[in-house]
Amino acid sequence: MSMIAAFYGGKSILITGATGFLGKVLIEKLCRTSPDLKVIYILVRPKAGHTLQQRVSQIINSKLFEKVREVCPNVHEKIRAISADLNQNDFAISKEDMQELLSCTNIIFHCAATVRFDDHLRHAVQLNVTATQQLLFMASQMPKLEAFIHISTAFSNCNLKHIDEVIYPCSVEPKKIIDSMEWWDDAIVDEIAPKLMGDWPNTYTYTKALGEMVVQQESGNLNIAIIRPSIVGATWQEPFPGWVDNLNGPNGMIVAAGRGFLRAIRASPLAVADLIPVDTVINLTLAVGWYTAVHRPKSTLIYHCTSGNLNPCNWGKMGCQVLSTFEKIPFEKAFRRPHADFTANTITVHYRNAVSHRAPAMIYDIYLWLTGRKPRMTKLMNRLLRTISMLEYFINRSWEWSTYNTEMLMSELSPEDQRIFNFDVRQLNWLEYIENYVLGVKKYLLKEDMAGIPEAKQHLRRLQNIYYLFNTVFFLIAWRLLIARSQIARNVWFFIRCIFA
Ligand SMILES: CCCCCCCCCCCCCCCCCC(=O)SCCNC(=O)CCNC(=O)[C@H](O)C(C)(C)COP(=O)(O)OP(=O)(O)OC[C@H]1O[C@@H](n2cnc3c(N)ncnc32)[C@H](O)[C@@H]1OP(=O)(O)O
Numbered sequence: 452m453s454m455i456a457a458f459y460g461g462k463s464i465l466i467t468g469a470t471g472f473l474g475k476v477l478i479e480k481l482c483r484t485s486p487d488l489k490v491i492y493i494l495v496r497p498k499a500g501h502t503l504q505q506r507v508s509q510i511i512n513s514k515l516f517e518k519v520r521e522v523c524p525n526v527h528e529k530i531r532a533i534s535a536d537l538n539q540n541d542f543a544i545s546k547e548d549m550q551e552l553l554s555c556t557n558i559i560f561h562c563a564a565t566v567r568f569d570d571h572l573r574h575a576v577q578l579n580v581t582a583t584q585q586l587l588f589m590a591s592q593m594p595k596l597e598a599f600i601h602i603s604t605a606f607s608n609c610n611l612k613h614i615d616e617v618i619y620p621c622s623v624e625p626k627k628i629i630d631s632m633e634w635w636d637d638a639i640v641d642e643i644a645p646k647l648m649g650d651w652p653n654t655y656t657y658t659k660a661l662g663e664m665v666v667q668q669e670s671g672n673l674n675i676a677i678i679r680p681s682i683v684g685a686t687w688q689e690p691f692p693g694w695v696d697n698l699n700g701p702n703g704m705i706v707a708a709g710r711g712f713l714r715a716i717r718a719s720p721l722a723v724a725d726l727i728p729v730d731t732v733i734n735l736t737l738a739v740g741w742y743t744a745v746h747r748p749k750s751t752l753i754y755h756c757t758s759g760n761l762n763p764c765n766w767g768k769m770g771c772q773v774l775s776t777f778e779k780i781p782f783e784k785a786f787r788r789p790h791a792d793f794t795a796n797t798i799t800v801h802y803r804n805a806v807s808h809r810a811p812a813m814i815y816d817i818y819l820w821l822t823g824r825k826p827r828m829t830k831l832m833n834r835l836l837r838t839i840s841m842l843e844y845f846i847n848r849s850w851e852w853s854t855y856n857t858e859m860l861m862s863e864l865s866p867e868d869q870r871i872f873n874f875d876v877r878q879l880n881w882l883e884y885i886e887n888y889v890l891g892v893k894k895y896l897l898k899e900d901m902a903g904i905p906e907a908k909q910h911l912r913r914l915q916n917i918y919y920l921f922n923t924v925f926f927l928i929a930w931r932l933l934i935a936r937s938q939i940a941r942n943v944w945f946f947i948r949c950i951f952a
């Protein structure tokens with residue numbers, strides 16, 4: 452019998468960020484392994500014209516929840532959506548709902564965050580810091596609360612090279628920043644943001660660091676743990692390999708490379724690609740929830756959920772495997788044949804951006820314009836280049852995260868729990884994982900049918916032929932111009948003709 456699965460039986464669990472990438476996998480695993488849990492409260496806001504119920508139904512009826520629907524047919528009754536907006540005071544939760552949450556919740560998993568790198572500092576502080584503070588205040592009023600699990604990021608201290616499982620202070624107290632945000636107008640925030648952020652590369656990582664400080668300072672008597680995942684990727688094993696549903700992190704780059712838009716990227720091929728599968732993160736999260744509630748460690752423990760020190764893979768190897776998977780499993784509607792280089796040289800990057808990214812986009816837009824259609828490729832390419840520039844920080848450096856607490860926890864699990872809630876990344880076969888990842892991007896993110904692969908391959912062959920034709924025409928024109936201007940070229944041409952005459 453799994454101790455962790457049994458622990459969640461009969462429990463009332465509160466999850467923020469349940470509609471997000473990690474949140475969905477968390478609910479799925481909880482419902483599948485502990486179908487006898489009492490209730491999962493999820494704080495959800497209506498979005499894009501969908502009501503709460505529609506959002507929940509969409510999740511439950513998705514492919515990800517296929518197994519859950521078998522194991523736990525009454526899953527609809529287990530998930531109780533509570534209308535909430537984490538940007539509002541008291542999260543805009545109704546009095547009755549708040550009363551129920553305060554009196555019933557046993558465990559909190561706080562996943563909600565803004566994960567946009569370029570979010571305005573005010574908004575990032577609101578969601579990643581102030582909302583965390585408010586949730587801790589709510590938690591302090593919950594008599595039945597056994598554990599509060601905060602999801603942070605391994606990059607909250609990306610300004611350091613070696614990162615231990617401790618909370619590092621930021622130069623300005625989060626409380627001061629929260630207070631200041633009330634009277635600073637946007638112009639002041641914009642001006643002061645770079646000074647506050649110092650050597651943090653973006654508002655996301657900075658506010659996640661502030662969020663951790665808030666957790667430390669406001670923990671009171673609460674039983675808290677913090678989990679710091681690195682770059683979270685598609686599922687490794689559960690509920691099936693390769694599941695992914697957004698364009699964040701490597702996902703968008705895989706799409707861009709597979710469709711032939713991405714030709715070159717500034718990256719160090721030898722830098723560690725600290726990717727971690729989302730199901731591994733969730734297994735660790737559930738194990739931490741159990742351990743924190745049952746063993747009640749004296750201090751707040753931080754768990755690094757990273758792969759680099761246990762089973763490292765670098766960006767070069769990862770990129771090669773992604774590209775070689777495209778040969779077997781191409782994406783549909785490719786703009787060009789997939790091919791991308793990693794380069795560390797700034798001049799090469801500028802050259803490749805001009806020649807391999809912008810020029811083909813402009814040529815294609817001219818073609819669209821000439822055929823009476825709306826040009827769109829230059830805009831898309833500019834967006835891609837902007838995204839790449841935001842990710843570059845993370846693909847040109849390596850970090851070392853110590854994982855003592857995570858390894859300690861692994862040794863505390865029974866053999867059965869080690870199997871069911873496996874977070875041992877040493878068992879991960881990167882080549883197999885990346886192949887499934889690319890396949891998952893195709894199937895679950897782009898929603899492409901596997902039956903379309905022969906057609907996609909044929910399309911790539913056509914693109915290859917166009918490429919050869921284009922190069923041949925280009926070569927002939929260049930050669931013709933050269934012959935017209937250079938005696939040496941004319942002599943070479945005469946010599947070649949003699950050979951083949
Ligand atoms: C050789 C192959 C190599 C492949 C492997 C190499 C991979 C390297 C990747 C390294 C990743 C490193 C990540 C580091 C993560 C740090 C860890 C965390 O905690 S981080 C936690 C994780 N956080 C993150 O990862 C956040 C990172 N992302 C961001 O912060 C923002 O997206 C942004 C600032 C980069 C761009 O903002 P902005 O320009 O405003 O764009 P919006 O986002 O608003 O989207 C607008 C529209 O464009 C659409 N679309 C978007 N991308 C693509 C695409 N690639 N394609 C197609 N479409 C795309 C999008 O759907 C939307 O459509 P619609 O709805 O309008 O119809």
Ligand SMILES: NC(=O)C1=CN([C@@H]2O[C@H](COP(=O)(O)OP(=O)(O)OC[C@H]3O[C@@H](n4cnc5c(N)ncnc54)[C@H](OP(=O)(O)O)[C@@H]3O)[C@@H](O)[C@H]2O)C=CC1
Binds near residue numbers: 471681682
């Ligand atoms: N993905 C990654 O690579 C990594 C993620 N993490 C951390 O994991 C956690 C989850 O990330 P991930 O699942 O990828 O993020 P997503 O962007 O996929 O999900 C964010 C979640 O937060 C919710 N949310 C955002 N704003 C509000 C709001 N105002 N009120 C209520 N809910 C809100 C979103 O709801 P809605 O659907 O309504 O927008 C969504 O459910 C975050 O704390 C992140 O920092 C850490 C390392 C890496």
